[in-house]
Amino acid sequence: MLTTRHCSLFTAIVLLAGCTLARADGDIESRKRVALTVHGQIPAGMADRVRIHLELNLAVAVRSPAPNKTPIEDFDEAVEALAAQRAATNLCLLALTGSTTVTNLRGRVYPKEKIAILNVSRLVAIPSNLEDVTDNERVMRRVEKEAMRAIGHLIGMPPCPSIRCAMRTPRNDAEIDSKGRNFCPPCHQKAFSMLGAHLPGAIPTQLMPPAVRP
Numbered sequence: 001m002l003t004t005r006h007c008s009l010f011t012a013i014v015l016l017a018g019c020t021l022a023r024a025d026g027d028i029e030s031r032k033r034v035a036l037t038v039h040g041q042i043p044a045g046m047a048d049r050v051r052i053h054l055e056l057n058l059a060v061a062v063r064s065p066a067p068n069k070t071p072i073e074d075f076d077e078a079v080e081a082l083a084a085q086r087a088a089t090n091l092c093l094l095a096l097t098g099s100t101t102v103t104n105l106r107g108r109v110y111p112k113e114k115i116a117i118l119n120v121s122r123l124v125a126i127p128s129n130l131e132d133v134t135d136n137e138r139v140m141r142r143v144e145k146e147a148m149r150a151i152g153h154l155i156g157m158p159p160c161p162s163i164r165c166a167m168r169t170p171r172n173d174a175e176i177d178s179k180g181r182n183f184c185p186p187c188h189q190k191a192f193s194m195l196g197a198h199l200p201g202a203i204p205t206q207l208m209p210p211a212v213r214p
């Protein structure tokens, strides 16, 4: 039987959990901001998939300026213009380029400028290594994984050896399909700590009543 004291404690925990979820999911204006730019032609819906994946799994707020019809042909040369486009309030900028003639790069990260460029044309062209998803879904997942890894490197995360982790550096094209779409728990915790975000479901100690603090 629940006593009055138990009910009060239970109510306090439920209210605190609700408060924490609101902080993790609803307070998007307080999150670190990432700019997501599109250059050339990329598959329909891809920019939205990447935005939602980053916002859900990294607790960042993604802002997308108007798409640019011109693809990026020289990654190193494009960095200066992209850096100028990255507003001072943005943590970093992730550029997705399609329609490019660059075939030898899946992407490149520029930590000093806080810029990453993903070559969607190259990621689309990799032969299929999954049989249970459509071609379109397979490409979406590749870009989501490499977007997570690019942002991870830009905030200072090291590569991760786990095949289940998006921070793993693929040793070959096939590993892009076999590795995880999200971070492993240690990388997830490290990224949230670096971003100053709360892990969903975790109640900050200072918000707990003294009776339930660890």
Ligand SMILES: [Zn+2]
Pocket: 160, 161, 162, 165, 166, 167, 168, 183, 184, 185, 186, 187, 188
């Ligand atoms: Zn990891």
